[in-house]
Amino acid sequence: MISISEIQRVFKGRITLNEPLAQYTTFRIGGVADYFVEPVNGDDAVNIIKYANKQGIPFYVMGNGSNILISDEGIKGIVINLESAFNYLRHEKEIITAGAGVKIAKFVDYCIQKGYAGVEMLAGIPATVGGALVMNAGAYGGEAADHVCEVTVIKNETLKKLGKEECDFGYRNSNLKGTVVLEAKFILPEGNREELLKRRKELIQKRNESQPVEIPNAGCVFKNPKDNKAAILIDQCGLKGTIYGGAMVSAKHANFIVNYDNATANDVIELVKIIRKTVRERTGIDLEMEVKLIGFEEVAI
Numbered sequence: 437m438i439s440i441s442e443i444q445r446v447f448k449g450r451i452t453l454n455e456p457l458a459q460y461t462t463f464r465i466g467g468v469a470d471y472f473v474e475p476v477n478g479d480d481a482v483n484i485i486k487y488a489n490k491q492g493i494p495f496y497v498m499g500n501g502s503n504i505l506i507s508d509e510g511i512k513g514i515v516i517n518l519e520s521a522f523n524y525l526r527h528e529k530e531i532i533t534a535g536a537g538v539k540i541a542k543f544v545d546y547c548i549q550k551g552y553a554g555v556e557m558l559a560g561i562p563a564t565v566g567g568a569l570v571m572n573a574g575a576y577g578g579e580a581a582d583h584v585c586e587v588t589v590i591k592n593e594t595l596k597k598l599g600k601e602e603c604d605f606g607y608r609n610s611n612l613k614g615t616v617v618l619e620a621k622f623i624l625p626e627g628n629r630e631e632l633l634k635r636r637k638e639l640i641q642k643r644n645e646s647q648p649v650e651i652p653n654a655g656c657v658f659k660n661p662k663d664n665k666a667a668i669l670i671d672q673c674g675l676k677g678t679i680y681g682g683a684m685v686s687a688k689h690a691n692f693i694v695n696y697d698n699a700t701a702n703d704v705i706e707l708v709k710i711i712r713k714t715v716r717e718r719t720g721i722d723l724e725m726e727v728k729l730i731g732f733e734e735v736a737i
C-alpha cells in the first residue's frame with residue numbers, strides 16, 4: 437500500500453485509505469476502496485490519473501453510486517469522487533453549466549428556478565450529472581443527453597471538450613465510459629416555471645408509487661430487451677418477492693432488487709443468476725444487466 441504522503445507529492449485533494457464504500461451507494465452494499473480520492477480541480481484529477489497509470493494502479497470514477505454493485509471485497513485501486521470540487525452550477529442565458537458531481541435533483545431544480553425546461557422529467561433519478569451522462573439516464577420520455585452541447589472530460593490523461601456528437605449517446609449508453617466526466621453544458625428551451633414545478637411533482641409522485649424508493653436498491657437491474665420490458669418478463673415468471681440472503685426481488689417493481697436485510701453483493705449476484713436462468717428457461721430471452729458490477733474478479737451470471 438502506498439502512503440498518503442507519497443501520493444500527496446502529486447495530488448492536492450483529500451485521500452482516504454480503506455474507505456468503506458457502501459455508504460456511497462444507493463444499494464448500501466460493498467467493501468472498502470484501497471484509496472478514495474477527491475481531486476480539487478481538473479488538473480488535480482489529471483495528476484492522480486497519471487500517477488495511477490504510472491504505478492499500474494486501476495482507478496474507478498464514482499458518481500452517486502446509484503447504478504452499481506460493488507463487490508464485498510471492495511475495490512483494489514483508486515476510487516475518484518468528484519462531489520466536493522465539481523459541485524457547481526452556473527448559467528449564462530439559456531446555457532447551463534453543471535459540475536459532474538452535482539446531483540440531478542439539484543440540477544433540475546436550478547434549471548426550473550431559472551425558467552428553463554427539458555430536464556424536469558429526470559428529477560427523481562438519484563444520479564450525479566456525470567453519472568447520468570455516462571449512462572445516458574432517462575425517464576418519462578427524456579434523456580440526460582437530450583440538451584447537452586459540450587462535455588469536459590479527461591481522456592488519455594488529457595483534459596478535452598467533447599461536442600455532443602462525439603459522445604455517441606444511445607439507450608443507457610455513451611462512449612464516455614472510460615473517460616472522467618468533469619463538467620457539462622446544456623442548452624435549454626425556456627419554460628413556464630409553475631408548469632415545470634407541477635410536472636416535476638407529478639412525475640416524482642408517479643415514481644414513488646411504482647418504485648421501492650424506501651428500500652436501498654440500485655434502480656433497474658436489467659436493460660429492457662428489444663420490444664419488451666424486463667420488469668414484465670420477471671413478473672410473468674412469478675419472481676416478485678424471491679429472496680436470496682438479504683436480497684429480494686421487489687414486490688413493487690420486478691426489475692428492482694432491494695437490499696431488505698443487510699444483503700451482501702454475493703446475495704445480489706445469486707439472485708441475479710436465479711432471475712436470468714428462470715427468464716431464459718421460460719421465455720428464451722437473455723436479460724442483460726444495466727447495473728454495473730465493480731470490483732469483482734470474474735462473475736459468471
Ligand SMILES: Cc1cc2nc3c(=O)[nH]c(=O)nc-3n(C[C@H](O)[C@H](O)[C@H](O)COP(=O)(O)OP(=O)(O)OC[C@H]3O[C@@H](n4cnc5c(N)ncnc54)[C@H](O)[C@@H]3O)c2cc1C
Nearest residue numbers: 499500501502503563564566567568571573574575617655
Ligand atoms: C431508485 C432509483 C431509480 C432510478 N431511476 C432511473 C431512471 O428512471 N432512469 C435511469 O436511466 N436510471 C435510473 N436509475 C439508475 C441510475 O440512477 C442511473 O444509471 C444514473 O445514471 C447513475 O448515475 P450515478 O451518478 O449514480 O453513477 P454511478 O452509479 O456512480 O456510476 C455509474 C457508471 O458511471 C460511471 N461514472 C459515474 N460518474 C462518472 C463520471 N463523472 N465520469 C466518468 N464515469 C462516471 C461509473 O464509473 C459507472 O460505470 C435509478 C436508480 C435508482 C437507485
